[in-house]
Amino acid sequence: MDLRENIERVRAGIDAAARAAGRDPADITLLAATKTQSSETIRAAVAAGITACGENRVQELTAHLDDDAYGPAQVHFIGHLQTNKVKYVVGRVELIHSVSSERLLRAIADRAERMWLTQDILLEINLAGETSKSGFPPEEALAAARLAASLKGVRLRGLMCIPPAASAPGENLPHFQKLRQLAVDIRGEMVDNRVDMDVLSMGMSGDYRDAVAAGSTCIRVGSALFGPRPPMSPGGTAPGPSLPHD
Numbered sequence: 001m002d003l004r005e006n007i008e009r010v011r012a013g014i015d016a017a018a019r020a021a022g023r024d025p026a027d028i029t030l031l032a033a034t035k036t037q038s039s040e041t042i043r044a045a046v047a048a049g050i051t052a053c054g055e056n057r058v059q060e061l062t063a064h065l066d067d068d069a070y071g072p073a074q075v076h077f078i079g080h081l082q083t084n085k086v087k088y089v090v091g092r093v094e095l096i097h098s099v100s101s102e103r104l105l106r107a108i109a110d111r112a113e114r115m116w117l118t119q120d121i122l123l124e125i126n127l128a129g130e131t132s133k134s135g136f137p138p139e140e141a142l143a144a145a146r147l148a149a150s151l152k153g154v155r156l157r158g159l160m161c162i163p164p165a166a167s168a169p170g171e172n173l174p175h176f177q178k179l180r181q182l183a184v185d186i187r188g189e190m191v192d193n194r195v196d197m198d199v200l201s202m203g204m205s206g207d208y209r210d211a212v213a214a215g216s217t218c219i220r221v222g223s224a225l226f227g228p229r230p231p232m233s234p235g236g237t238a239p240g241p242s243l244p245h246d
């Protein structure tokens with residue numbers, strides 16, 4: 001596995017998809033999904049040009065922070081977060097992508113307020129109503145956004161989704177388009193709330209081109225950079241198999 005080559009390949013894929021959609025590739029962040037990776041691999045990825053890493057598990061986040069593995073790269077949290085672990089994440093990451101319930105939203109805001117900081121967050125939306133996945137149903141997204149806007153400790157930056165694993169190119173495009181439209185609708189409904197919702201976190205190794213075509217500003221890529229992962233043990237977010245990629 002050649003990390004540099006993989007990064008270049010994914011970047012080229014982002015560039016092509018962005019240009020085909022009339023978008024500026026610079027508007028799309030390539031977030032390395034670093035779950036199960038060692039501090040050494042993370043260091044190598046950052047040395048090879050990765051500017052943002054996304055962690056799924058509090059334990060791995062803490063270990064890699066202790067190791068000073070990220071260097072100058074941003075750190076994001078993208079995995080399922082339990083309310084009792086919020087204290088290990090708030091104030092330590094640039095952006096929490098996976099705010100999936102009102103209870104978690106309040107816990108993050110509470111913790112942030114007590115630390116005198118504002119935590120940037122995304123609302124995770126469960127687009128397809130999959131019972132195996134967390135996230136707000138689309139019809140509850142506006143209420144959650146309104147709640148977020150009312151809480152001093154958080155700043156709502158946008159939406160995130162993990163659609164069902166696609167088995168063919170183009171299959172997840174409608175999901176991505178739906179998330180984008182939802183963000184547009186929420187912005188439209190909240191013109192008075194000073195929300196600056198400019199982040200759409202969507203697209204993984206198997207479907208990031210479709211996500212970019214639909215307006216993603218942040219793709220979360222693991223296996224296309226680091227190679228296949230061993231299956232996750234219970235407790236981790238295992239988004240299921242993704243499309244084979246080049």
Ligand SMILES: *Cc1c(COP(=O)(O)O)cnc(C)c1O
Binds near residue numbers: 079204205223237238
């Ligand atoms: C693991 C993971 C990814 C990356 O998945 P790949 O298919 O390996 O690119 C993206 N988002 C989340 C939330 C993940 O857990």
